[in-house]
Amino acid sequence: MRLRGIDGVTALIDGTQTFAVDSLVEKPDAATARRFIDEGRYYWNSGMFMLKASIYMDELRRYEPEIARQAELSLQNAKQDYDFVRLDAEAFAACPNISVDHAVMEKTQRAAVVAVADLGWNDIGSWTALADIAERDAQNNTLIGDVKKIVAQLNAMGRHESVTHRRVVQPWGSYEGIDSGERFQVKRIVVNPGAQLSLQMHHHRAEHWIVVKGTALVTNGDKEIMLTENQSTYIPLGVTHRLLNPGKIPLELIEVQSGAYLGEDDIVRFEDTYGRVAKV
Structure with missing residues (x-):
């Protein structure tokens, strides 16, 4: 059984409170940990x-080059998602599964340790x-x-x-929910400048879009129309549609949904800028 809180660090004693690290042993077994304690160094x-x-x-790059390569690749292929950066999942998942202690700290020659008598430290590493x-x-x-x-x-x-x-x-x-009932739902939708929703359709609901601010470029079936403030369009159930903001200010519109089922999972995407089209 591993003794709680014991990670062995061998330090070169030089009479100060900061030492160059000679070696680090990550999570030694109980016998080894006791020997380290008894030796006092x-x-x-x-x-x-x-x-x-x-x-x-x-x-x-020196000790685990494959981790570095996959990490850099995941960042190079990352996508901007609103305020977030979404790392490339495939490259990130290909990183070898190894802790920082084993990957670097046990091997590096550039480490130092600061000796502190009592940090009052508990890493809370278990339910106990x-x-x-x-x-x-x-x-209890x-x-x-x-x-x-x-x-x-x-x-x-x-x-x-x-x-x-x-x-x-x-x-x-x-989008923000405003009101809802048994067969309807009202939302306030805000589309960032230059952004667009996926090309999509719904099996169970129709939608009515009313622009209240900005300009909307709407794909409604085989038609493409430009809408400005106080203009609207109706999208029947089952019709392919898309919403794009071609302007320089946020596009705001009111969406009224009607139908037997209004769940967010009733979306069939055909094209999507953000990689959300289901792979067949």
Whole structure:
């Protein structure tokens, strides 16, 4: 059984509180850890590293070049998604599965250790460690967070926020639920300048789009039309359609959906700028 919190660090003793690291042994077995403690020339690694990203990448290229190559490839092929950068999943998944300790810290010749008597440090690496620092109820159980209570309150109030967020961020902008009923739903849609929704259709709902700000370029079946403020278009059930903002300001419109089923999973995408077309 591994002794909790023991990661062996061998340090060259030079009379100061900062030492050049001779070697690091990640998660030694219990016998080895006890021997390190008895010898007295070792420090426990808290698992906290401070280094420049450029230095870390240099060491990765030296000791684990495949990790560095796949990581750089995943960034090169990344896609911008609203405020997020989505790394290339295929390249990222191809990175070898190895911890920073084994990949770099056990091998690097550029490490130093700062000896600290007592950090009051607990990495909370197990459920037992979490229970040790948490408050317990009369039944000796620990409960952290009130999320379920909030959801229960929303359900009791009949609020749709118990199922979906009121405002949902998308790679092209966002949409916000305004009102809904048994066979209808009203949304406020905002499309960023230059962004567009996927070319899509729905099996169970029709839609009515009303532009309230900006300019919309709409594909509605085999027609392409330009809409400005207070203009609208009706998209029948089953008709292929797309919405694009060709302008310099955010496009805002009101969408009225009607039909027997209004779930977000009733979308068949044919083309999509953000890679969301299902692969057959």
